[in-house]
Amino acid sequence: xxxxxxxxxxxxxxxxxxxxxxxxxxxxxxxxxxxxxxxxxxxxxxxxxxxxxxxxxxxxxxxxxxxxxxxxxxxxxxxxxxxxxxxxxxxxxxxxxxxxxxxxxxxxxxxxxxxxxxxxxxxxxxxxxxxxxxxxxxxxxxxxxxxxxxxxxxxxxxxxxxxxxxxxxxxxxxxxxxxxxxxxxxxxxxxxxxxxxxxxxxxxxxxxxxxxxxxxxxxxxxxxxxxxxxxxxxxxxxxxxxxxxxxxxxxxxxxxxxxxxxxxxxxxxxxxxxxxxxxxxxxxxxxxxxxxxxxxxxxxxxxxxxxxxxxxxxxxxxxxxxxxxxxxxxxxxxxxxxxxxxxxxxxxxxxxxxxxx
Amino acid sequence: xxxxxxxxxxxxxxxxxxxxxxxxxxxxxxxxxxxxxxxxxxxxxxxxxxxxxxxxxxxxxxxxxxxxxxxxxxxxxxxxxxxxxxxxxxxxxxxxxxxxxxxxxxxxxxxxxxxxxxxxxxxxxxxxxxxxxxxxxxxxxxxxxxxxxxxxxxxxxxxxxxxxxxxxxxxxxxxxxxxxxxxxxxxxxxxxxxxxxxxxxxxxxxxxxxxxxxxxxxxxxxxxxxxxxxxxxxxxxxxxxxxxxxxxxxxxxxxxxxxxxxxxxxxxxxxxxxxxxxxxxxxxxxxxxxxxxxxxxxxxxxxxxxxxxxxxxxxxxxxxxxxxxxxxxxxxxxxxxxxxxxxxxxxxxxxxxxxxxxxxxxxxxxxxxxxxxxxxxxxxxxxxxxxxxxxxxxxxxxxxxxxxxxxxxxxxxxxxxxxxxxxxxxxxx
Numbered sequence: 001x002x003x004x005x006x007x008x009x010x011x012x013x014x015x016x017x018x019x020x021x022x023x024x025x026x027x028x029x030x031x032x033x034x035x036x037x038x039x040x041x042x043x044x045x046x047x048x049x050x051x052x053x054x055x056x057x058x059x060x061x062x063x064x065x066x067x068x069x070x071x072x073x074x075x076x077x078x079x080x081x082x083x084x085x086x087x088x089x090x091x092x093x094x095x096x097x098x099x100x101x102x103x104x105x106x107x108x109x110x111x112x113x114x115x116x117x118x119x120x121x122x123x124x125x126x127x128x129x130x131x132x133x134x135x136x137x138x139x140x141x142x143x144x145x146x147x148x149x150x151x152x153x154x155x156x157x158x159x160x161x162x163x164x165x166x167x168x169x170x171x172x173x174x175x176x177x178x179x180x181x182x183x184x185x186x187x188x189x190x191x192x193x194x195x196x197x198x199x200x201x202x203x204x205x206x207x208x209x210x211x212x213x214x215x216x217x218x219x220x221x222x223x224x225x226x227x228x229x230x231x232x233x234x235x236x237x238x239x240x241x242x243x244x245x246x247x248x249x250x251x252x253x254x255x256x257x258x259x260x261x262x263x264x265x266x267x268x269x270x271x272x273x274x275x276x277x278x279x280x281x282x283x284x285x286x287x288x289x290x291x292x293x294x295x296x297x298x299x300x301x302x303x304x305x306x307x308x309x310x311x312x313x314x315x316x317x318x319x320x321x322x323x324x325x326x327x328x329x330x331x332x333x334x335x336x337x338x339x340x341x342x343x344x345x346x347x348x349x350x351x352x353x354x355x356x357x
Numbered sequence: 358x359x360x361x362x363x364x365x366x367x368x369x370x371x372x373x374x375x376x377x378x379x380x381x382x383x384x385x386x387x388x389x390x391x392x393x394x395x396x397x398x399x400x401x402x403x404x405x406x407x408x409x410x411x412x413x414x415x416x417x418x419x420x421x422x423x424x425x426x427x428x429x430x431x432x433x434x435x436x437x438x439x440x441x442x443x444x445x446x447x448x449x450x451x452x453x454x455x456x457x458x459x460x461x462x463x464x465x466x467x468x469x470x471x472x473x474x475x476x477x478x479x480x481x482x483x484x485x486x487x488x489x490x491x492x493x494x495x496x497x498x499x500x501x502x503x504x505x506x507x508x509x510x511x512x513x514x515x516x517x518x519x520x521x522x523x524x525x526x527x528x529x530x531x532x533x534x535x536x537x538x539x540x541x542x543x544x545x546x547x548x549x550x551x552x553x554x555x556x557x558x559x560x561x562x563x564x565x566x567x568x569x570x571x572x573x574x575x576x577x578x579x580x581x582x583x584x585x586x587x588x589x590x591x592x593x594x595x596x597x598x599x600x601x602x603x604x605x606x607x608x609x610x611x612x613x614x615x616x617x618x619x620x621x622x623x624x625x626x627x628x629x630x631x632x633x634x635x636x637x638x639x640x641x642x643x644x645x646x647x648x649x650x651x652x653x654x655x656x657x658x659x660x661x662x663x664x665x666x667x668x669x670x671x672x673x674x675x676x677x678x679x680x681x682x683x684x685x686x687x688x689x690x691x692x693x694x695x696x697x698x699x700x701x702x703x704x705x706x707x708x709x710x711x712x713x714x715x716x717x718x719x720x721x722x723x724x725x726x727x728x729x730x731x732x733x734x735x736x737x738x739x740x741x742x743x744x745x746x747x748x749x750x751x752x753x754x755x756x757x758x759x760x761x762x763x764x765x766x767x768x769x770x771x772x773x774x775x776x777x778x779x780x781x782x783x784x785x786x
Contacts, residue, residue: 027607027649028693032678032701033562042699049699077562077678079612 006054017090066344071200072271112278217253254291374402376756491586610714
């Protein structure tokens with residue numbers, strides 16, 4: 001296969017993060033030091049090399065960026081300080097923009113302030129709309145929360161479709177699936193390991209815990225909102241009800257984990273938190289606000305009861321944040337790695353199984 | 358402590374490695390007085406400990422020893438070994454240099470170098486000349502061809518048994534010697550302070566300071582030297598003859614993560630040289646050199662490299678990321694094999710040599726405000742036209758003190774510094 005070298009590609013990909021891979025002289029230290037890199041899925045050097053020669057098609061159909069958990073060992077030991085770990089992070093952003101047919105993510109990554117302003121605008125407009133709405137907000141919120149999963153699923157399915165097409169269909173020219181235990185089982189164990197970043201040589205407990213907290217807390221809030229478990233404007237919860245327990249765990253986990261993540265990104269001690277793209281901050285901050293506003297709303301419900309004016313106001317703020325989050329942030333930022341990582345691991349096993357034949 | 362002053366010399370040379378020796382000889386031959394200050398008990402510097410030199414495979418001692426002897430016998434050159442520079446002051450017509458001569462605990466004028474004391478001494482120590490691979494006695498002549506051939510008593514390890522004093526036929530062991538301080542006035546100074554190799558534990562992924570069969574390039578020079586510690590190539594952990602030897606290039610050079618971002622310039626060539634010598638010493642051994650890129654830039658160097666390839670030495674392009682060991686202390690190298698794509702692999706060897714980079718010996722110049730470059734080597738005031746000039750009038754530099762370089766370049770620079778110093782003194786007269 002012939003390939004046209006495109007030296008401008010480095011510049012293009014630079015827009016997805018702060019790093020300079022032209023410093024890399026391809027010694028391979030990063031790949032060798034990486035505990036996740038294997039013979040059939042070797043990174044980051046290969047990915048950097050592909051970027052240096054401008055092999056955009058190869059990169060667009062790669063899974064490696066999703067297999068990296070960014071422990072940062074490659075970045076700390078890199079003899080050229082080319083920050084290969086940060087490059088893998090930037091590639092993830094690039095891949096999201098490649099999976100996105102609307103090209104909105106690409107636009108947001110290149111002009112992050114527009115995403116920030118839009119998120120803020122959506123929040124203000126929806127809050128204004130909620131405040132001026134005189135009907136039953138409990139019913140309205142239920143309707144809004146029903147729309148969320150459809151919207152996300154639409155975005156997600158289109159992403160996954162393109163990802164699958166590029167990675168599997170374009171390569172093997174046929175649709176492949178596998179339900180074999182030896183494909184599914186390692187997929188599951190690796191997903192569990194990834195949640196704690198357990199594949200890395202040195203376990204960064206703080207980072208792992210923050211990730212587990214935010215992830216589990218957020219998944220729970222997702223369940224709460226999708227199944228409409230919580231009705232703070234109609235039911236008066238007490239401290240010990242099942243719903244309270246769910247809310248306290250999920251919001252507490254998000255607030256604690258979110259604060260940890262923000263603290264890490266502020267002190268910038270570990271390589272994984274040294275560079276923050278604007279979208280990283282938007283993501284962490286918003287998820288923190290969602291947890292925090294839900295917690296306050298629930299506390300107000302317990303203390304003041306569902307009829308109190310303050311509770312309604314707080315709930316409106318909470319839902320308004322969620323609207324901005326779902327519309328502007330979720331489909332276009334790293335949030336969707338929640339789905340891409342497991343799928344990438346599955347596809348990787350699928351490829352291995354196929355290549356073995 | 359005795360204080361001696363009124364020592365006057367034309368040029369003071371700091372260091373007696375190949376750079377210091379060569380510049381001292383050149384100045385002496387021009388008819389000026391030279392004093393060499395050497396902190397070790399023998400002249401010769403690093404070069405005297407090397408096995409052979411690239412790309413000619415000449416014996417290093419055979420080049421260095423005659424120069425050491427020539428310096429010793431030169432009527433214009435005075436050598437002060439085991440003496441350290443303490444302070445340098447710039448004065449109107451030159452420099453004042455405070456030096457301190459350390460006690461050997463031997464009356465130097467009386468000693469006949471018979472080695473009876475060394476034979477009698479019951480205490481064994483790590484031999485720093487063999488970089489820890491061999492042992493020496495608490496009183497011993499530094500190494501076989503050391504000049505001057507005077508023993509040194511390591512006071513901190515001596516058990517005061519008196520065996521050496523009893524054995525000495527000239528009765529010249531003096532346990533009561535003290536350091537002697539003196540001030541030397543010199544019209545010009547040449548800094549030939551050379552280098553140190555980067556300490557073995559610096560890159561922590563290599564665990565160079567803890568793994569038994571991971572040695573430094575200077576240690577392997579000693580293994581290969583004709584008068585080395587074991588007389589043959591053996592690995593340290595169990596004395597086995599290694600079958601499978603690897604060199605790790607850029608082990609502590611060109612690496613920003615350990616703050617040595619520059620190329621040390623000699624490692625590629627000395628690794629190739631050592632690999633060739635190993636191939637001669639152990640014809641059946643497999644020898645691999647892991648490199649980032651081979652920099653064979655001097656006269657005849659590329660041919661030397663090609664010759665090594667032709668001899669069957671295996672060159673693998675990869676930066677070693679980590680070194681660990683198995684239960685038999687065989688070092689395991691973790692690399693990314695780059696032929697046909699990219700494959701992370703573990704490679705096991707019997708003996709691994711880290712091609713350690715070069716660091717400047719000093720970061721301060723005895724109170725003198727000498728300009729250094731960003732890596733701590735002396736900054737040349739006119740690097741392209743007169744490399745020996747520094748920012749201080751009358752203070753010249755040559756050799757690795759100015760930056761990493763090989764022996765031919767060092768010798769050329771030493772000659773240049775000598776010429777600059779002589780011209781400078783002439784201009785002052």
